[in-house]
Amino acid sequence: MASTYAAARRPRAAGRWRRHAWSYAFLIPGILLFGGFSLWPLIASWWYAFFDWDGVGAPTDWVGLDNFREVLGSSDFWDAFWHSFLFSFAALVIELPLALVLAILLNNAWLRGRNVYRLALFLPVVTTTAIVGIVFAVLLDPIRGVVNTALSDLGLIDSSINFLGDTTTALPTLIGIDIWKGFGITLIYWLAALQTIPKDIHEAALIDGANSRQSLRYVVLPMLVPLAIVILLLVFQRSLNTFDLVQATTQGGPNYATDVVPTYIYRFAFDPFLQAPRYGFACAAGAVFGLMTLLIALLQGPLLRGRYKAGAL
Amino acid sequence: MSRTRRTLRWAAAVTAVALTATGCNLVGSGEDDSGNDDASGENVTITVALVPDPPGASEFYRAQFDQFEEENPGITVEVVENPSDQQLGAVELMFQQGDPPDVFRAQADGFDRMYERGWVHSLEEFVTDEFIERFPEGTMNPSTSGLHRGGELYTLPLVSGKWDVRVLVYNEAVLRENGYDGPPETWGEMEEMARTITANGGGQVFGYAPASGKAVAVEMLAQTAAPYSVVQDGIDFRTGQPATASPGMVEAVELHRRMQADGVMVPGWESWDGARAFTEFAAGTMAMYPTAPWHIAEIRKLNPEIEMGIAPLPVPDDGRGAYTPTKQSFQPIWSMSSETEHPEEAWKVMDFLASEDFHRAYYEQFGSFTALESAWADQARENPDQAAILSAAEETMRVVPNPMLLSEGGAEILRARAQRPELKHTDAAVDAIINNKPFLPIAQGLDQQLQAFLDETLAELSGTATSDDITFPDWDPLENYTPEQ
Numbered sequence: 164m165a166s167t168y169a170a171a172r173r174p175r176a177a178g179r180w181r182r183h184a185w186s187y188a189f190l191i192p193g194i195l196l197f198g199g200f201s202l203w204p205l206i207a208s209w210w211y212a213f214f215d216w217d218g219v220g221a222p223t224d225w226v227g228l229d230n231f232r233e234v235l236g237s238s239d240f241w242d243a244f245w246h247s248f249l250f251s252f253a254a255l256v257i258e259l260p261l262a263l264v265l266a267i268l269l270n271n272a273w274l275r276g277r278n279v280y281r282l283a284l285f286l287p288v289v290t291t292t293a294i295v296g297i298v299f300a301v302l303l304d305p306i307r308g309v310v311n312t313a314l315s316d317l318g319l320i321d322s323s324i325n326f327l328g329d330t331t332t333a334l335p336t337l338i339g340i341d342i343w344k345g346f347g348i349t350l351i352y353w354l355a356a357l358q359t360i361p362k363d364i365h366e367a368a369l370i371d372g373a374n375s376r377q378s379l380r381y382v383v384l385p386m387l388v389p390l391a392i393v394i395l396l397l398v399f400q401r402s403l404n405t406f407d408l409v410q411a412t413t414q415g416g417p418n419y420a421t422d423v424v425p426t427y428i429y430r431f432a433f434d435p436f437l438q439a440p441r442y443g444f445a446c447a448a449g450a451v452f453g454l455m456t457l458l459i460a461l462l463q464g465p466l467l468r469g470r471y472k473a474g475a476l
Numbered sequence: 477m478s479r480t481r482r483t484l485r486w487a488a489a490v491t492a493v494a495l496t497a498t499g500c501n502l503v504g505s506g507e508d509d510s511g512n513d514d515a516s517g518e519n520v521t522i523t524v525a526l527v528p529d530p531p532g533a534s535e536f537y538r539a540q541f542d543q544f545e546e547e548n549p550g551i552t553v554e555v556v557e558n559p560s561d562q563q564l565g566a567v568e569l570m571f572q573q574g575d576p577p578d579v580f581r582a583q584a585d586g587f588d589r590m591y592e593r594g595w596v597h598s599l600e601e602f603v604t605d606e607f608i609e610r611f612p613e614g615t616m617n618p619s620t621s622g623l624h625r626g627g628e629l630y631t632l633p634l635v636s637g638k639w640d641v642r643v644l645v646y647n648e649a650v651l652r653e654n655g656y657d658g659p660p661e662t663w664g665e666m667e668e669m670a671r672t673i674t675a676n677g678g679g680q681v682f683g684y685a686p687a688s689g690k691a692v693a694v695e696m697l698a699q700t701a702a703p704y705s706v707v708q709d710g711i712d713f714r715t716g717q718p719a720t721a722s723p724g725m726v727e728a729v730e731l732h733r734r735m736q737a738d739g740v741m742v743p744g745w746e747s748w749d750g751a752r753a754f755t756e757f758a759a760g761t762m763a764m765y766p767t768a769p770w771h772i773a774e775i776r777k778l779n780p781e782i783e784m785g786i787a788p789l790p791v792p793d794d795g796r797g798a799y800t801p802t803k804q805s806f807q808p809i810w811s812m813s814s815e816t817e818h819p820e821e822a823w824k825v826m827d828f829l830a831s832e833d834f835h836r837a838y839y840e841q842f843g844s845f846t847a848l849e850s851a852w853a854d855q856a857r858e859n860p861d862q863a864a865i866l867s868a869a870e871e872t873m874r875v876v877p878n879p880m881l882l883s884e885g886g887a888e889i890l891r892a893r894a895q896r897p898e899l900k901h902t903d904a905a906v907d908a909i910i911n912n913k914p915f916l917p918i919a920q921g922l923d924q925q926l927q928a929f930l931d932e933t934l935a936e937l938s939g940t941a942t943s944d945d946i947t948f949p950d951w952d953p954l955e956n957y958t959p960e961q
Contacts, residue, residue, distance in 0.1 A: 219568055219593055305743035306680065306761060322739075323679065328746035330910055416689045417746030418903070418910045433565055440565065 296411030622804025633806030885941030
């Protein structure tokens with residue numbers, strides 16, 4: 164019975180393949196590029212992680228899991244991981260809801276000049292991070308910086324705040340700058356999500372007697388949840404991989420207080436103060452970080468979907 | 477779907493695959509376009525990989541190579557520039573890809589990295605007596621030049637060994653306004669002056685800063701108190717034993733810790749890069765700081781009117797314990813690729829880079845003491861800043877034993893040590909200063925780790941290296957060392 168069924172299906176499947184073969188042919192360039200520039204480096208970095216390798220010649224000095232053991236046993240790595248996580252956590256609890264509130268406001272047709280506001284909020288996203296770093300270093304300078312001068316003139320501080328030079332303030336300061344810089348793109352995500360909600364549903368709710376708040380609470384927000392999960396993952400991933408801002412401002416200092424995993428990896432792979440680069444070790448650190456990021460992302464999805472189905476969201 | 481449409485789709489798909497497979501080379505012929513047509517005898521292109529450092533070096537090198545090309549028709553110099561912190565990696569990548577530069581800049585340990593990989597061409601076949609005589613007498617001795625490996629010349633210098641001196645720059649006007657008529661001579665005086673100046677500065681002028689976020693001033697000052705090997709590697713070469721916890725080293729950190737805890741130093745230094753210190757000094761924000769001499773020209777460029785004084789580094793209150801080291805005559809800079817197809821032409825470029833004309837031009841442009849002293853010595857003595865640097869170099873530098881040059885075993889041990897940067901005091905010292913932690917117990921912990929590292933390394937290198945390779949019991953850090961000692 165089963166073989167008769169399979170035999171009956173075979174010609175149909177073969178026909179479908181023939182019918183769509185040209186589509187697969189069009190996919191080949193994309194697959195080749197993806198394989199060459201995404202998949203191969205990913206696999207290669209995993210492979211190199213098993214070698215003591217300085218990047219010259221083929222890796223030959225197999226060290227097994229030694230690099231992974233060293234990464235997992237390194238307090239510096241875990242400190243950097245914690246800092247990276249804080250970037251993401253802050254983005255989730257501050258940037259994400261704040262951007263949603265502003266997106267709801269900016270999505271209202273009655274708001275005058277809303278395109279100007281959108282543009283203003285989006286400008287930091289397209290500003291080069293190195294420029295952002297320089298500008299904030301000048302603004303936050305403890306001696307001549309505008310921020311300290313303003314706070315002092317307003318009588319809010321007695322002595323200058325060493326925003327980027329103090330181990331207690333440097334990380335929160337960078338997180339704040341990162342949120343400011345990434346805010347615009349999160350806002351655009353939310354605006355795009357809001358615009359997927361049909362106006363009819365919203366209007367129906369209003370006709371049924373719901374006020375704006377109730378419409379938001381019981382119509383708009385529940386319909387946003389599936390997209391919110393995607394937005395949450397995107398924001399989380401972006402913040403977790405923050406590198407350029409840290410490199411442009413503190414290079415992980417002072418005293419590694421702002422060291423994040425990407426700067427940690429960069430230091431071992433490219434730091435000129437080391438006698439020779441430790442690509443193998445840097446690859447192991449990258450692999451561990453990538454795995455943990457993947458794990459967190461995989462956990463987030465089902466967790467949020469579960470809460471959504473249970474009605475908690 | 478019509479047959480024609482299907483055929484067109486297939487053709488498009490096949491074209492796309494073909495383009496991808498050939499690297500989508502729509503803009504070039506794919507032929508070697510290096511302009512290297514040596515076979516026809518017309519022109520040879522020599523690629524030089526260098527660092528556009530200090531500021532303005534890009535234009536300077538291009539102008540110099542233009543002049544070289546005029547004098548050497550048939551040789552074109554193509555410059556590849558990399559930021560200083562990426563130069564080594566970029567050159568390594570060029571070798572890896574089979575397209576190495578003919579001549580490249582690799583400094584200090586970076587040169588040894590290249591040498592160990594067999595990427596450096598010996599220069600012995602090109603060197604003449606006239607070439608050697610350009611350099612100050614005795615500086616090209618193979619055992620002390622710093623440019624020879626295995627007795628052969630492999631690399632050429634740019635700056636003089638005297639340029640390794642470290643000095644204290646100070647703002648004479650600020651010192652005068654605070655009642656001081658000269659720079660501090662001891663650490664105690666420096667601390668007292670820095671405290672007074674900061675207290676009187678109203679949050680706009682500060683007494684001192686340790687030069688960068690890595691607190692490099694600690695290292696500079698410590699070299700007046702403890703043998704250079706303690707400061708650079710944590711090992712006292714008189715005994716071959718770890719000595720980070722030696723009193724001079726610890727006090728150099730404690731001095732900075734006290735000043736940091738009391739808010740004496742310029743706020744924000746903790747995240748400064750290498751250029752920020754001279755910018756702040758030129759702006760009048762700080763009264764003094766220890767520095768490498770190249771900062772001085774940068775300060776003058778930024779603020780020609782500043783009343784800047786240059787003095788030898790202050791020494792510990794109980795007297796000098798050591799001097800700034802002269803480990804070798806020169807730092808390696810210019811090397812020829814072992815894979816160059818045009819060694820004769822590459823040597824012409826290197827010969828030009830070691831010519832008196834080039835060294836004079838470099839000195840006049842950047843104020844650096846170049847390796848050929850005859851190119852600048854007379855002018856330098858007439859320039860107050862440079863005369864002060866020269867005077868400090870003569871007064872505060874001494875020849876020291878350098879295991880990297882003296883024995884293969886010593887070089888192996890130090891290379892292994894360099895692979896363990898966490899054993900050096902730098903990060904621990906910054907941590908102690910910023911977080912106000914006593915440094916002695918930290919230093920003692922580092923010494924324990926260093927001892928374990930030495931035991932392990934010597935066991936691994938058994939037969940090729942012993943502790944004798946890094947032990948010089950007769951060395952007096954207050955005197956010049958001679959290799960016979």
